[in-house]
Amino acid sequence: MSESDLLRMTVLHPAHLALGARMTPFGGYDMPVQYPDGVLAEHRWTRDQAGLFDVSHMGPGFLTLNAPSGDPDADHAAISALIEPLISGDIAGLKPGQLRYTVLLNETGGMIDDLMVGRPRLPDRQGRLYIVVNAGTKDNDFALIAAAAEGRATLTRADDRALVALQGPAAESVLATLFPEAADLSFMTFRRFDRKGEGFVISRSGYSGEDGYEILIPSAQALEVWDLLIADTRVRPVGLGARDSLRLEAGLPLYGHDADETVSPVEAGLAFAVAKRRRACGDLRGAERLARELSHGPARIRVGLRVLSGAPAREGAEIADATGAVVGRVTSGGPSPSLGFPIAMGFVPPSLSAVGTSLQVIVRGRSQPAEVVAMPFVPHRYVRKA
Amino acid sequence: MHFTKDHEWIELDGDIATVGITNYAAEQLGDVVFVELPEVGKVLKPGDSLAVVESVKAASDVYSPISGEVIAANDGLTGNPETVNQSPEKLAWFARVKLADPAEITGLMDRPAYEAFLQSL
Numbered sequence: 063m064s065e066s067d068l069l070r071m072t073v074l075h076p077a078h079l080a081l082g083a084r085m086t087p088f089g090g091y092d093m094p095v096q097y098p099d100g101v102l103a104e105h106r107w108t109r110d111q112a113g114l115f116d117v118s119h120m121g122p123g124f125l126t127l128n129a130p131s132g133d134p135d136a137d138h139a140a141i142s143a144l145i146e147p148l149i150s151g152d153i154a155g156l157k158p159g160q161l162r163y164t165v166l167l168n169e170t171g172g173m174i175d176d177l178m179v180g181r182p183r184l185p186d187r188q189g190r191l192y193i194v195v196n197a198g199t200k201d202n203d204f205a206l207i208a209a210a211a212e213g214r215a216t217l218t219r220a221d222d223r224a225l226v227a228l229q230g231p232a233a234e235s236v237l238a239t240l241f242p243e244a245a246d247l248s249f250m251t252f253r254r255f256d257r258k259g260e261g262f263v264i265s266r267s268g269y270s271g272e273d274g275y276e277i278l279i280p281s282a283q284a285l286e287v288w289d290l291l292i293a294d295t296r297v298r299p300v301g302l303g304a305r306d307s308l309r310l311e312a313g314l315p316l317y318g319h320d321a322d323e324t325v326s327p328v329e330a331g332l333a334f335a336v337a338k339r340r341r342a343c344g345d346l347r348g349a350e351r352l353a354r355e356l357s358h359g360p361a362r363i364r365v366g367l368r369v370l371s372g373a374p375a376r377e378g379a380e381i382a383d384a385t386g387a388v389v390g391r392v393t394s395g396g397p398s399p400s401l402g403f404p405i406a407m408g409f410v411p412p413s414l415s416a417v418g419t420s421l422q423v424i425v426r427g428r429s430q431p432a433e434v435v436a437m438p439f440v441p442h443r444y445v446r447k448a
Numbered sequence: 449m450h451f452t453k454d455h456e457w458i459e460l461d462g463d464i465a466t467v468g469i470t471n472y473a474a475e476q477l478g479d480v481v482f483v484e485l486p487e488v489g490k491v492l493k494p495g496d497s498l499a500v501v502e503s504v505k506a507a508s509d510v511y512s513p514i515s516g517e518v519i520a521a522n523d524g525l526t527g528n529p530e531t532v533n534q535s536p537e538k539l540a541w542f543a544r545v546k547l548a549d550p551a552e553i554t555g556l557m558d559r560p561a562y563e564a565f566l567q568s569l
Binding site: 095096100101102103105303304306307373374376396397399404426 | 478479481482484500502503504505506507
């Protein structure tokens with residue numbers, strides 16, 4: 063059986079075909095890699111206006127207490143206690159309506175995945191978490207979470223719905239045409255909206271570095287809402303090609319490339335996602351390694367590179383120090399449409415991680431000069447409301 | 449003009465072959481943002497890398513369909529890689545090669561045969 067026989071389709075698949083998308087297998091799904099505008103135009107449109115992305119291949123879900131007490135704070139504490147042993151973040155400390163980026167850890171402090179976990183806003187919906195994991199890892203992630211919560215909470219997958227991202231400076235005013243109150247959301251908060259008697263989950267978040275939203279849409283309304291958004295002249299569809307170049311410019315790691323089970327969140331530059339309270343509380347997976355790396359520094363760390371001349375350095379390219387000794391590898395890289403020069407992320411020893419350090423990248427056997435630069439490569443433009 | 453199943457075109461002028469990629473190939477690549485050309489004097493065999501074209505997503509080799517020595521490279525592409533998308537079968541030639549074995553040309557497709565080949569894909 064070929065790979066294509068096993069490919070799943072998102073609810074929005076017919077919309078991509080109608081728009082003339084070029085489709086490619088990704089994370090087990092047949093996904094749009096680009097539309098007729100092409101990757102460069104889609105990338106720039108997202109930075110200038112608003113791009114609409116189908117990310118329904120990802121893994122949204124809800125973890126819900128089987129027997130809530132009815133006390134909102136106690137129920138939130140109880141559901142947090144079920145998921146925290148698997149992850150690095152402080153979920154108990156989330157305020158109502160807050161969403162947090164966190165990491166699923168293995169026993170040695172490596173990353174099983176990165177994910178979003180949110181606490182519902184309303185008092186009558188406590189004892190429940192909104193969770194979004196990556197496409198390629200979702201079956202395993204969901205199995206781990208369900209097993210950890212077994213008997214006490216139930217994991218309900220929502221990946222039969224549509225999940226779309228609307229990203230870019232026009233996103234707020236575009237989405238306000240459908241959901242006026244979405245404009246009040248601050249970065250990394252979310253809430254439920256009702257439309258035609260069904261629930262939508264809208265978060266102010268994304269993976270492009272721009273302001274924007276991720277919207278979980280009931281499957282029966284998915285094509286209608288996609289078409290309504292696309293009909294706005296400020297919105298164009300954007301495929302996975304530009305999604306990747308946008309997140310690279312934003313300095314955001316892509317699981318499976320810039321992070322995997324051998325990489326700790328400290329090495330990946332995600333120490334902020336290892337919550338202070340969790341470091342102290344003793345139930346953190348890989349606590350010994352994480353504590354050691356946090357106090358003495360990791361053996362390697364993810365850095366941003368600017369390639370100063372020559373070809374783009376892509377995943378797998380070797381990184382060498384000024385003497386030519388190989389010190390690491392590029393994990394993501396390519397031309398930056400916004401900046402006009404090649405950029406990359408990769409792992410190097412901390413002694414070579416300072417901004418301004420001169421390094422080399424080896425592309426097709428040739429050494430090319432590169433320099434460590436700060437990430438994000440392109441400034442984030444998240445919108446935080448008071 | 450002659451064509452290969454790898455979507456390259458070859459224009460002959462005596463024993464000098466000018467090599468590029470077809471409209472179809474350029475369309476498949478998407479926006480070309482970087483081109484790496486062969487050095488003049490490089491001696492190619494069929495299947496050797498003649499050039500590398502890169503889009504935002506990926507780097508793709510252009511393999512030489514013929515044997516011979518590179519006598520010129522289209523350096524204008526280095527500063528204007530988008531020419532590969534704008535004029536793949538005319539302005540965006542990659543290299544001129546002095547043919548070592550003109551018989552290699554005889555196995556290639558003419559335009560009607562190439563068009564038929566595209567239809568079969």
